[in-house]
Amino acid sequence: MTKQVTTSDIRKKKEAGIPITMVTAYDFPSAKLVEDAGADMILVGDSLGMVVLGYDSTLPVTMDDMVHHTKAVTRAAKRAFVVSDMPFLSYHGTIEEAVKNAGRLMQEGLARAVKLEGGSELAPLITRLVQAGIPVVGHIGLTPQSVHQLGGYKVQGRDLEAAKKLLDDALALQQAGAFAIVLECVPQEVAKMIAQKLEIAVIGIGAGADCDGQVLVFHDLVGYASQLTPKFVKRYADIGTSIREAVATYVKEVELRHFPGPDHVFRASEETIKELYGEGVTQS
Numbered sequence: 001m002t003k004q005v006t007t008s009d010i011r012k013k014k015e016a017g018i019p020i021t022m023v024t025a026y027d028f029p030s031a032k033l034v035e036d037a038g039a040d041m042i043l044v045g046d047s048l049g050m051v052v053l054g055y056d057s058t059l060p061v062t063m064d065d066m067v068h069h070t071k072a073v074t075r076a077a078k079r080a081f082v083v084s085d086m087p088f089l090s091y092h093g094t095i096e097e098a099v100k101n102a103g104r105l106m107q108e109g110l111a112r113a114v115k116l117e118g119g120s121e122l123a124p125l126i127t128r129l130v131q132a133g134i135p136v137v138g139h140i141g142l143t144p145q146s147v148h149q150l151g152g153y154k155v156q157g158r159d160l161e162a163a164k165k166l167l168d169d170a171l172a173l174q175q176a177g178a179f180a181i182v183l184e185c186v187p188q189e190v191a192k193m194i195a196q197k198l199e200i201a202v203i204g205i206g207a208g209a210d211c212d213g214q215v216l217v218f219h220d221l222v223g224y225a226s227q228l229t230p231k232f233v234k235r236y237a238d239i240g241t242s243i244r245e246a247v248a249t250y251v252k253e254v255e256l257r258h259f260p261g262p263d264h265v266f267r268a269s270e271e272t273i274k275e276l277y278g279e280g281v282t283q284s
Helices: 007-018 028-037 063-076 096-109 120-131 144-150 160-176 188-199 218-222 239-255 268-275
Strands: 019-026 040-043 081-085 113-117 136-141 180-184 201-205 213-216
Touching: 007 081, 007 201, 007 239, 007 268, 019 136, 019 160, 019 201, 019 218, 028 136, 028 218, 040 063, 040 213, 063 081, 081 096, 096 188, 096 201, 113 120, 113 144, 120 201, 160 180, 160 188, 180 188, 188 201, 213 218
Parallel strands: 019 040, 019 213, 040 081, 081 113, 113 136, 136 180, 180 201, 201 213
Antiparallel strands: none
16 A cells, blocks of 8 residues: 655654655646655645636635545545645634634545645634644745735745744744645745744745745646746646647647548448448448
């Protein structure tokens, strides 16, 4: 049986200085490819709202959306540790409501942890989730659910006060019981300082090479219908172009009646053909 990655494995990698690999994926095929490629963790991000559902932000994503996509990913991921995002307003009401919503991602989606965006204000909720047996990943820096409050998609922690606030938030999330933190769009020097100060894993996206691990969106790193290419993204393939060209060739061949060809059809027996068309008709 394939050994599943655990929170203990993530902690041990942090302690040993071994980089942690995480990929954001939203469905069975992409999760299966990420699993087979050997990534430690798969994040079912609420960024699915923009990447696969066509929204302008993550805000319209619902709990039902997240449960649906998390189910698909966990059916593929037998080894990788699957983390599912809690969407906008699913944890901003009462703690009881938030625990119930997180429980849905665990019970229905079969996620192995949940991720929440926010700083020290989330400490009481994280403590309660951990007490309920729900592992938690924090998320600070650029938090897309707060993009309007932040004034857009901007690098966070550039000045001293903001950098200290990020560290304070990270320490508070650690103290509350989070086992890892995603740090997004933060200057490399600030991210390095946070990773050094924390005992839990700091997984960066747009936060430089000194984090304990890295995360990128599947569609971004393989060039699959990705509309934007942020500075921090490295494309390892351009499958979008290959797919577009393949579909265009298919369209042309159908229009020219080149497809389907002889190798792509099924044949009836000679007897059946004679019954259907009459004597003298044979297969061509």
